[in-house]
Amino acid sequence: MKRWHWISLAAVMIGSLILERAAVHHTSDYWWSHIPGLYGWLGFLGCIGIIVGSKLLGRKWLQRGEHYYDGE
Template structure:
């Protein structure tokens, strides 16, 4: 059942992308109703700060880990022919 669902999502990447965008918009919209009177951090005063912070953090981790994998894990094309 889960395999069918994942296959369905792989065949429709636009649906998955727009569902993530809709969730991000929902998170930022929900943040308008948050209580900001007792903020402990300067980012708590900004609407949508934590949603954008999470998005940027995830994208930065993806770029960093992909770069690290190219440097550390990637082998030459003829590595196994040697």
């Protein structure tokens, strides 16, 4: 990733936050719908949660050697 890639991404993210504050009127009555940058948090924390959770599940329980079923 080059520097300008990061700058562009940051600009897009900040632009979406500004747009959210200026033009999005939350009409939903759920408490979480009023969190600023809700979808950014969901994306970032959700991504990390999926990676860590899946890997933990795999290491502790689900992952086996590639030849696990060879004797079937």
